[in-house]
Amino acid sequence: MHTILLTGVNGQVGHELRRSLQGLGTIHAPGSAELNLADPTALRDAVRALKPTLIVNPAAYTAVDKAESEPNVAFAINATAPGVLAEEAQRLGIPLIHYSTDYVYSGEGTTPWQESDATAPPNIYGASKLAGEEAIRASGCNHLILRTSWVYGARGKNFLLTMLKFGRERDSMNIVADQIGAPTWCRTIADLSSHIIARQPDWQGVSGTYHLVNSGTTSWYGFAEAIFRLAAARGDKVPSTLNDIATEDYPTPAKRPQNSRLNQEKLHDTFGLIPPSWEEALAMCFEDQR
Template sequence: MHTILLTGVNGQVGHELRRSLQGLGYIHAPSSTDLNLADADSLRKTVRAIKPTLIINPAAYTAVDKAESEEDLAFAINTMAPGILAEEAKRLGIPLIHYSTDYVYSGEGTSAWQESDPVAPQNVYGASKLAGEETIRASGCNHLILRTSWVYGARGKNFLLTMLKFGRERDSMNIVADQIGAPTWCRTISDLSTHIIASQPDWQAVSGTYHMVNSGETSWYGFAQAIFALAAARGDKVPSTLNGIATEDYPTPAKRPKNSRLNLDKLQTTFGLIPPGWEEALAMCFETLR
């Protein structure tokens, strides 16, 4: 029976993990008001008070564009905090599960990235997440770094909820069509993570970096098309016109990768897990929407 320290419980993945982890142990899930990840001393004190047997860290600074002007805060939450959690995990002799991103890669080419491919983040957010990965590896603790992409769900700020909102308000929308990746339901991430923990792996043997996304690929334009098809089927108002545009036609402060494809072979080979296709996951997510 684990004593689990779960961060980021107000976020998409953290909220789902709190649900899916039920029955695997005692879950300590401090909110962001109770646990300031940018405060190193507070973070250490929390870990030492709880004395966990497993730390799970889905918490992150995820405002990709804002990170360009809030670099210090992004690195505090995405690099310093994981490093401290990793140091504490090493001291306690326990595993750490940490979530990272496809933004650690350059975003070039058309092949699905493998975990062993070179990393070359193109923005501050990606750089802060990569540095967080590196602090975890340097600590020597047993860890799972789970890289994911295009995370959405029924709560929080994400592409799905933004599309549904704009769909009710607008008759025409322009959506980027040349960035390719896998929309990933936060519940897929939480459930697969829980399957791994429940299997009681040899943490030292499986320690490393893995991709964890829904299967298949599409563009943001294709994702939007699928969202509006499901929304229309349940009677929601949707735009009458949806236009696919190039990345260059939608400038943002942070550079976005065009290739966010992530290879899932390592996850399947090591843990026997096959994530559902992104369209299937999206349909299941719709069933949870009010």
């Protein structure tokens, strides 16, 4: 049985991991008031006091546009903190599971990204997440870096909840249609993570970077259409008009990738896992809210 240090428990993925990791060990899930990720010394001391046998780190600075104006905060949480956790994992001889993003890639082209493809983050957020990955690899600890995309769930701040809110308030909406990726339910991430952990008697030979998203792809426009179709079916007010627009028609402080497709062959070949389609996961998320 593991002694598990779980960070970011108040976030979307962290909240789901607290549920999904049940039965795999004793879970220690301190909130931000107890575990300050922006304070390397306090973070190191906390790990040494707990002496975990597994660290799971979904905590992240995810305000993509805000990161452009406060890069120091983004790098403290997304780069320095994972590096500290990795160094402590190496010192303890334990594995670290860390979550990253498709934003480490340039976002160009149409081919699904493979884990071995060159990275070229288009914004500060992506650069900070890539720096975190590099710090983990440099530590030498056994690790899984799980890159995901377009994460949503029934809590927190995400595209699903934003669409449902705006859908109640507006009759017409403009949605970007030329960015392509895989909407990924935070519970899919958590459940597949727990499957991976449960299958590892030791961590030899699996350390590395993997893509973990719901299967299939769509645009933000296609995602919004699916959300409103399910919302309307349960009686929610939805917009009468959805307009598809180009990225250039919706300027943001941080540049967004147009190609967020992630190849998942490595995940399947190594762990035998096939995530459900994004449509199936979205339907389950709606069912869970009833």
